[in-house]
Structure formats: C-alpha cells, structure tokens
Amino acid sequence: MYTFEELEEIARKRDEARRTGVSIDSNGSGSWRVTVVIGRSSENRKLVRHEKTIRGTKKEAQLYGGWVKSLANAGQFSKSAGTISQAELKELHALQAKADRFRYKLKAAVRAGSKVEPGALNLGD
Numbered sequence: 001m002y003t004f005e006e007l008e009e010i011a012r013k014r015d016e017a018r019r020t021g022v023s024i025d026s027n028g029s030g031s032w033r034v035t036v037v038i039g040r041s042s043e044n045r046k047l048v049r050h051e052k053t054i055r056g057t058k059k060e061a062q063l064y065g066g067w068v069k070s071l072a073n074a075g076q077f078s079k080s081a082g083t084i085s086q087a088e089l090k091e092l093h094a095l096q097a098k099a100d101r102f103r104y105k106l107k108a109a110v111r112a113g114s115k116v117e118p119g120a121l122n123l124g125d
Helices: 004-020 058-073 086-111
Strands: 022-026 031-040 047-055
Touching (some): 022 058
C-alpha cells in the first residue's frame, strides 16, 4: 500500500514524462533507466520508445534523455544510433554548464532591476 506522498510522487513523475516524453527512474545505486518517446509507428500508431540504462549521475541521465529527445524531434534519431560517446557527453556537460551560468546571470540581473529585452541572446562567457 502506498502512502499519499508516494502516490503524489508517482503522479508527478507520470505527468512530467507525458509532458516531456522523457522518463528517468532509479535502477539502483548510480544507475538510471532513461525512457524516451521517439514517436509513433506508421503501421499501428503505437508509441515507439528508446530505453537505455545510464550508469552515472542523474544529471548525466537527464542530459542523455534530452539529447535523444532533441534528435528525435529533429527526425535524426534511429534506434541503432542511440549511443553517445564520451566526447559528446562532455560537450553536453559544457553546454549545460553554459546554460546554467547564463540562467544564473539572467536571474541576478532581473533581481537587480535590469529590464530584459526580447530578442537574440549572446550566451558567451
């Protein structure tokens, strides 16, 4: 029998997976099961999923899930191409760190009272 908090957590994960198409579940110590909805099959309209176990941090699993989902959205993902090299993972880490730094600077500027104009952004360091 589940507690109310456990049921809330299950519902939150389910809703997030539906919204993003990426589900990440713990598979043990330092192991994460990433499930990404690639699309629907043309024959029977059933969901096509890509599943992979990532051994590492949850952040690495999230990066992998986002990478696969972005390839799927661009139509460049095939089931056989679902591997990521260490160099690509390192590049994803660098991009995530750059985005985190930008987000931090933007929040600080808004807190300081700066007006944020819409338009192209320079994500340079």
